[in-house]
Amino acid sequence: MTMDRRQWLTSICTASIGAIAGCTGELEAMTEDVNEEATETVDETVSDLARPPNADVEIESDGTILVLSTDPGTVGVMCGLPETDDPVEEVRTADEAVTGPGEIEGCDAERIVAVNEAGDIEVVERLD
Numbered sequence: 001m002t003m004d005r006r007q008w009l010t011s012i013c014t015a016s017i018g019a020i021a022g023c024t025g026e027l028e029a030m031t032e033d034v035n036e037e038a039t040e041t042v043d044e045t046v047s048d049l050a051r052p053p054n055a056d057v058e059i060e061s062d063g064t065i066l067v068l069s070t071d072p073g074t075v076g077v078m079c080g081l082p083e084t085d086d087p088v089e090e091v092r093t094a095d096e097a098v099t100g101p102g103e104i105e106g107c108d109a110e111r112i113v114a115v116n117e118a119g120d121i122e123v124v125e126r127l128d
Contacts, residue, residue: 050118057112057125065104065112065125073116075099080109082121091115 051073058066067077075088078097082090091097096104104112112125 050116050120053114053116053120053122053124055114055124059125059127063105063107065107067098067100067102067104069101070114075115075117077104077112077114077124079104079107079112081111081113082115087115087119087121088117 051071053074054071055074055077056068056070057077058068060066065077065079070077076091076097076099078091078094080096084090092099096107096109098104107127110127111123112127114122114124116122
């Protein structure tokens with residue numbers, strides 16, 4: 001009788017371990033799927049975030065604005081606030097604007113602004 005009981009317990013333990021091993025494999029596969037999905041979601045969210053526009057500028061004594069550098073995601077720097085509904089296009093086409101390091105001459109506006117790819121505007125210098 002003892003041997004039968006021992007064989008029975010061994011069979012149950014073996015079956016249980018097999019079931020647990022099967023669950024572990026399923027759990028690992030599910031964990032990998034969830035991890036991949038989470039990584040994709042984070043990547044999509046981060047790519048949708050817009051960095052605020054910014055630039056390093058200096059004002060010369062003659063009023064010339066020197067744009068020394070722009071931050072990543074900044075489309076350009078312009079004299080004054082945009083006057084249209086599309087600041088990105090305006091900074092790309094305006095005479096008193098640069099899309100990288102350069103000079104802006106003859107600016108009589110009160111502000112120098114930077115524009116990012118999302119169309120956000122940030123004042124980088126006030127001309128008082």
